[in-house]
Amino acid sequence: MKADLKIKKLPQRFEQKGDCFQQVYENDKFYIYKRLHAGVDYFEVFEKKQTRCIDFKTKLPTGEFKESYPRNEAFGKWAWCCKSYEKALTYINI
Numbered sequence: 001m002k003a004d005l006k007i008k009k010l011p012q013r014f015e016q017k018g019d020c021f022q023q024v025y026e027n028d029k030f031y032i033y034k035r036l037h038a039g040v041d042y043f044e045v046f047e048k049k050q051t052r053c054i055d056f057k058t059k060l061p062t063g064e065f066k067e068s069y070p071r072n073e074a075f076g077k078w079a080w081c082c083k084s085y086e087k088a089l090t091y092i093n094i
Contacts, residue, residue, distance in 0.1 A: 007050055008066035021069075024085065030092045032085070033069075043088035046070045046079035 010031065012023045024043070025032035035042045046069075053064040070079035082088040 006064065008053070008064065010067045010069060025089075025092075027092070032088045032092075034085070035081075043082045043085050044070070044079060045082065045088040045091045046074065049078070 010023065014021050020036040021044075022034045022036075023031060024034050025045075029048055030045060031048060032043055032045045035044055049068050049070075050065045051068045053062045053066055054060065055062050075081060080088070080091050082091075
């Protein structure tokens, strides 16, 4: 991507399907989010990925980009779920 393009960043905190997600680490290439699921904290570490924004009415690209949170199929490839923050940090240093 060109450096002059504006990329919409992931939110610092959000809720989805009853789980709470809080960003706890960011560098140029990775994020770590703490995820509270059923009363247990997990740490999801993943590479930053950008996708094109699509206009839902026209189904055409808007020319903007956004960072995306990994979906289930990404885990084990470019995203990992860990029981501790320290373990999540080890994936950044691969």
